[in-house]
Amino acid sequence: MKQSRSKNVGITLFIAFVLTPVYWLLNMSFKTNQEILGGLTLFPKTFTLDNYAVIFSDPSWYNGYLNSMTYVAMNVVITLLVALPAAYAFSRYKFLGDKHLFFWLLSNRMAPPAVFLMPFFQLYSSIGLFDTHIAVALAHCLFTVPLAVWILEGFMKGVPREYDEMAFIDGYSFPRFFIKVFLPMIRSGIGVTAFFTFMFSWVELLLARTLTSVDAQPIGAIMTRTIGASGIDWGVLSAAGALTIIPGILVIWFVRNHVAKGFALGRV
Amino acid sequence: MSLTLENLSHRVDGVDFIRDANLTFQAGSFNVLLGRTLSGKTSMMRLMAGLDKPNEGRLIFNGQDVTGQSVQARNVSMIYQQFINYPGITVYENIASPLRLAKMAESEIDRRVKETAAMLQISPLLKRYPLELSGGQQQRTAMARALVKDATLVLFDEPLVNLDYKLREELRTELRDLFRERQCIAVYATTEANEALALGGTTTLLHEGSVIQNGPVMDVYRSPVNTLAAQLFSEPPMNMIRGRVTDTEVTFDEYSHHALTQELSKLTPGDYWFGVRPSHIALVPANNDDLEMSMEVALSEISGSETFIHIENSHFEMVMQLMGVHQYHTGAPVKVYLPVNKLFVFDSAEKLVHTPSRISGGAV
Numbered sequence: 001m002k003q004s005r006s007k008n009v010g011i012t013l014f015i016a017f018v019l020t021p022v023y024w025l026l027n028m029s030f031k032t033n034q035e036i037l038g039g040l041t042l043f044p045k046t047f048t049l050d051n052y053a054v055i056f057s058d059p060s061w062y063n064g065y066l067n068s069m070t071y072v073a074m075n076v077v078i079t080l081l082v083a084l085p086a087a088y089a090f091s092r093y094k095f096l097g098d099k100h101l102f103f104w105l106l107s108n109r110m111a112p113p114a115v116f117l118m119p120f121f122q123l124y125s126s127i128g129l130f131d132t133h134i135a136v137a138l139a140h141c142l143f144t145v146p147l148a149v150w151i152l153e154g155f156m157k158g159v160p161r162e163y164d165e166m167a168f169i170d171g172y173s174f175p176r177f178f179i180k181v182f183l184p185m186i187r188s189g190i191g192v193t194a195f196f197t198f199m200f201s202w203v204e205l206l207l208a209r210t211l212t213s214v215d216a217q218p219i220g221a222i223m224t225r226t227i228g229a230s231g232i233d234w235g236v237l238s239a240a241g242a243l244t245i246i247p248g249i250l251v252i253w254f255v256r257n258h259v260a261k262g263f264a265l266g267r268v
Numbered sequence: 269m270s271l272t273l274e275n276l277s278h279r280v281d282g283v284d285f286i287r288d289a290n291l292t293f294q295a296g297s298f299n300v301l302l303g304r305t306l307s308g309k310t311s312m313m314r315l316m317a318g319l320d321k322p323n324e325g326r327l328i329f330n331g332q333d334v335t336g337q338s339v340q341a342r343n344v345s346m347i348y349q350q351f352i353n354y355p356g357i358t359v360y361e362n363i364a365s366p367l368r369l370a371k372m373a374e375s376e377i378d379r380r381v382k383e384t385a386a387m388l389q390i391s392p393l394l395k396r397y398p399l400e401l402s403g404g405q406q407q408r409t410a411m412a413r414a415l416v417k418d419a420t421l422v423l424f425d426e427p428l429v430n431l432d433y434k435l436r437e438e439l440r441t442e443l444r445d446l447f448r449e450r451q452c453i454a455v456y457a458t459t460e461a462n463e464a465l466a467l468g469g470t471t472t473l474l475h476e477g478s479v480i481q482n483g484p485v486m487d488v489y490r491s492p493v494n495t496l497a498a499q500l501f502s503e504p505p506m507n508m509i510r511g512r513v514t515d516t517e518v519t520f521d522e523y524s525h526h527a528l529t530q531e532l533s534k535l536t537p538g539d540y541w542f543g544v545r546p547s548h549i550a551l552v553p554a555n556n557d558d559l560e561m562s563m564e565v566a567l568s569e570i571s572g573s574e575t576f577i578h579i580e581n582s583h584f585e586m587v588m589q590l591m592g593v594h595q596y597h598t599g600a601p602v603k604v605y606l607p608v609n610k611l612f613v614f615d616s617a618e619k620l621v622h623t624p625s626r627i628s629g630g631a632v
Binding site for chain 2: 165172184185
């Protein structure tokens, strides 16, 4: 009994420690700038939603969210469309250099995004892709596709090949089998993959900021440009930060069970 | 309707899986592929189903070459050792799936599914999902799915190994009855000689990818072409003792001398292999010309209501199978009797030269 209480104390402290910055962000987002700069207050003294109102009414703010969501969604879709067949091939067929290729995919992840900054910038500028959503989505694919293939391959290997054969024997054509039989069997894997792809793309700032200027500027980039003539608008910035967390929380909520499964399979 | 394998060979990464197989399966026949693990049973079935393409040889169905035909284009079904069903749909939909893919009318699908389910005694389970069922029920579902579409070739790849003993016997009997009326080619792979005997039909012995012997089950059992066939089709494997026949006597491994009696006297002098089934070795003589040997107990194991005793002397070792539970201590001396009329004789090239002739009335 005593032991479990001390355990609880430990975990409570830990959670409090981890959540403090998040709380502080929320706290600040409901305060006025004067209060933020005025001194330390644990709760907003004058509770205000003005900061959020600014974001939802000013196009330069809410477009940032729309831009981010657009290229993230594009990225997730492209990644899954590319990685699903690729992972299937890796899990089912033997071909020349399959093991090396598989490892090379993973080693792609070892390069920091900054390495690819200049080539992407130059390339996209010259073919007119600069400052478009698809430009960012494609750039992110370089990192998300290998990760997706890696995760999906683990899930697909968990499905015995006999299922494929059984379906073919029953008369399924390959595309029909893949969509109607196989994908439902690995839906946790797809959930986990989508989650990790989303997370990478959502938080990645360097590529997204460099490859865009106005039309496709992500929210992260906009947040770094809030220094106006009157100084930093702390309240609005906090509100923007709080809103940035929400999509992540939603996605985690939907895939939380699948992620645990993914961890169990040792590929995440 | 028949399926013929013509000089079929299959190789993967330089390893021979099937070597030059020539076999013909007739419609309405029940064929058992018997062999140890890695003998090529599954490989052969996969070639027959069209899941793998042979490196050499042809597959002829009704006089038509179907070697390169895709599996979807063939009318086959297969039942695996693992219980493979579509996990996301009900048992009813599982059974119906091949019919739906064949675009059959809904009323016909319903009739067939219910009929097949009744045949396999899973009618009450139709609304449930495969993973909610017991192993036996799952395998029944898989069988129903395989049988519902009236395939011309039905392949069973060790379907009963993952089931418990009782269930296995029950399903085996049912299976045999199900196929009695059907006009399809049934092929059944197993590692167990007893199962092959119980199923009957035609037996094909496979070893390391080669067909050793093929024929009606009793013919294969009673006259194995060589020592390998004899050992494969006997559980535990047939005992083999080297022996030399002279004009007057037979000597086992230069050690145990016996007079030549009965059919053995027809053997021309030379070196032979003598085979005796473990169940034919007795501890008491049945006839006065039984071959008596002094042995020592090396190991005694009890399996169910039978006892297997491994016996040896300085020259050879044998296994004997006794009914009932017996206890023997290691090292205990025993006298065993080999009935002359139940000995198989193979020449030095291990080819069969003599089968026991007194088979009427007694088991061989």
